[in-house]
Amino acid sequence: MAQYKIAVVNSSSFGQVFKEHWQQIEEIGEVKRFMLPTDIDGKSLAKELNGYNIIIASVTPMFNKEFFDNKDETLLISRHGIGFNNVDIKAAKEHGTKVAIVPQLVERDSVAENELANLMTLVRRTVQSAERERDDRYEDRAEFMGNELSGKTFGVIGCGNIGSRVAELFSVFGGPILVNDPDPKAPAGWLKSHNVERVDLDTLLEKADYISLNASLNDGNYHLIDAKKIAKMKKGVYLCNNARGALIDETALLDGIKSGKVAGYAADAVEVEPVRATSPLLQNDRVLLTPHTSAYTYECLHGMGEKCVSDVKNIVANKPLVRELTSTLA
Known part of the structure; x- marks a missing residue:
């Protein structure tokens, strides 16, 4: 040996x-x-x-x-x-x-659940409000307005192992779920039972209030979400990404946040890791980043x-x- x-x-x-x-x-x-x-x-x-x-x-x-x-x-x-x-x-x-x-099912629940947790934390501004409470500033609570997820439209880009589980979790909120994937890995009847509809990417971008990126990264989808794609989204859209950072053009994302088109971005993966404190992503309170910990259960x-x-x-x-x-x- x-x-x-x-x-x-x-x-x-x-x-x-x-x-x-x-x-x-x-x-x-x-x-x-x-x-x-x-x-x-x-x-x-x-x-x-x-x-x-x-x-x-x-x-x-x-x-x-x-x-x-x-x-x-x-x-x-x-x-x-x-x-x-x-x-x-x-x-x-x-x-x-x-x-x-590792077999895909090993990470499926952990990654999908973390994506939902990060998204909800971002939308309800949980971290900022908790920090303000820690600073003995209870009276500031009215600053931390958020949004509901119930009844909203969800978009899932990439409906494989993780994306399909994200869609299942989104279904609890009762709104329509739009998925874009050339070959979704889902069993017969899955789309109907979870209120999921397959649509083209432009339709998803135009209709979704919350968009989750779950596609694998390849030569064809580097910076899949760029300035042109962001321009097609609803004003006030929230994005989340636990797949690969390079699926989104981070400069275009920050421009979208600055303009008000994008309300916030939650991600567990960025294009260049590790992220350092000087990153513009970490200077923006509408961005929530975690250090690639989706599998950390x-x-x-x-x-x-x-x-x-x-x-x-x-x-x-x-x-x-x-x-x-x-x-x-x-």
Whole structure:
């Protein structure tokens, strides 16, 4: 077993809350946690991780072609999550590296519930009013007017694993739910039972009071929501995004908030992470950002950790991996 060296890269949660996960992989080989710059180049990343043939990876950094071209043998990259935008799957397969992700259902409830929590916190201005109360300024309470969600129109862009759950949660408010997705992953009868209607993107933008971004990020939807799309929205619209920050043009978003077109934006993901205090997003009280913590529930982190441990055990035992992405490539 001594030939296995395991790198846990940019994950501040794996093995921290559930220490048994760390202990289990320590039984397989040497384990080290690396906290590296999110924008580290592929060659430097390969140098940092040379000698480590198993990697448990977070959402950063980028394991790109340059990384694989300069890396010594890497048997496995196990993503501590369901996204894989930061791994070049084709390059991984060419270099004999297997890539596996967490099954989608592990994160479904946690991410969707956090999106609703962030949206409601933004709309009701919960953080600002609570801070004012903490400052012994009860008399300021009339400043914190919000909006109701009941009976309003909701738009869900991307109706896959997470988006479909967001739509289900929105359905409790009794208003129409509009979804835009070329191929929504929903069972027969799901649309009708949750008061959901499939529409084109422009219709959704024009009618929705609250819009949730849940699409996966690809070359075709980078900055899907830009200034032109924001111009089509209802005045006073609220946006939320727990998917990928680059789905929205953040400069156009801030311009939309300044003009009053956008009432507020709640997000757990931004285009460049980590976000620093100097970011214009953090200077705007109509923006609520959380530090990519949608999956941070005990239930979700336990399931994610269990999957990564099973990936490591399976690669060592030469057994098939669950949700292996490299196996689907021709």
